[in-house]
Amino acid sequence: MKAVIWIFVLITVALLGFGLYQALVIAPTEQTMGDVQRIFYYHVPSAWTAFLLFFVNFIASIVYLWKRSAGSDAIAVASAEVGVVFCTVVLITGPIWARPVWGIWWTWDARLTTTLVLWLIYVSYLVLRRFAAGSQTQVLAAALAIFGFVDVPIVFMAIRWFRTQHPSPVIGGGEGSGLDPTMWHAVLWNWLAFSCLAGLLVVVRYRLQRMEETVESAHAQLALQGGAR
């Protein structure tokens, strides 16, 4: 088991390195924006990875409500947390890109705004997990996760319509702007690399969650035995 993990780590590092090479060297320089456009190759794959992680959280939460297994709950919290991390990367690289291109840090651009709402929803999930008392935490969190993910397409539609009603600058080009094929390579390789990184982080967070739960229940057991004596 340990060997598999280490091989996976090596593959991930190699992919991340190759992705970086694709993004900074292989991909051609964009005509209008210049080199700053290369942020795209980290900004977009991070967004796709975050979305994938939130989907995993959705499935794990449903499985938890159905099976009530500690494993599915641990996957749920792990994928939500790592998802929030990737989402944070999207929300920070977006403005860093917008600033030199548009002269403003934030534009309430449809995609960035949707990402912000997503971030808020899953941060509220993590906050609920921290402040819920005792054993109900997992059930309540799973319910909230389902609400959150079901909301995602509605959020997307709402903000997109709002933006067509009130147009503003769009980060990363509008719907029509196409990507040169070599640019797609950079996006896809980085997406693969980030997905592997996400997988690794989820595995670590999952094991951490299971171990912390074991320790907590062991402490509870000791307290009970201590009281009984």
Next chain:
Amino acid sequence: MTGSVALKAAYIVTWVIQLGYLGYLLSRYRKVREEMKDLNRSS
């Protein structure tokens, strides 16, 4: 903020966040490991 400064900033920030999170996870991992060892010793 010029284009190339922004590019470097974005890539560096991404790595700071990811490695920072990984570091945070590993330090929690170490703590739990310690606690488990303590529990095993005392039980």
Next chain:
Amino acid sequence: MNTLSVTRATLLKDLRMEWRSKDAINSMLFFSLLVVVIFSFAFNPTAEESRLIAGGLIWVAFLFAAVVALNQTWARELRNQVLDAYRVSPAPPHALFLAKALGNFLFVVILEALMAPLFVVFYQLRSVGPVWQLVVVALLGTWALVVNGTFFAAMSIRTRNREIMLPLILFPISIPALVAMVDSTTGILTGEASPDFWIKLLLVYDVIFTAVCLLLFESVLNAE
């Protein structure tokens, strides 16, 4: 003991208790009034400007007032161990939920009806678009807030800081509904945009989340 009779009985009980004490409606009314007055210090709009900002203002005031109502939804049940009694009774859980949600819906709608003339007076508000559209948006939007709010209130009573937890988990998920309410209200008041898409979105939101609430309420009620 079917759903309809349980829902009606619980709803009537809540309405009767509220009518006698008028706790919820009074605090909601006062809170909304405060929000309106405070905002009017920030803006001093002309009639034209007021139509532009009223949409956002109205819904912020109603949102905060709704949270006041939602926070006390389950308080009475918790105090008198009614929830435990409910768990062991054969009554269907979604009947209880429906009764609570309908009760909250009525309280907030009554508040909106009472506050509407005040908005007209304070902001010289006159709608360019048809008023019935405003009513549709208000009803759909209020249900959107109240249905999820009632559910999340049941979740947040099991947290360490329940009063702040409710808005914290409710607001992000309500964002699409809020955007719809605010933008459609502004569109109707200024007469510049059709609220059709927003009304459809609110309808979809209401149907989907009412279904999710009814499906999941039993798990939350029984969570120990």
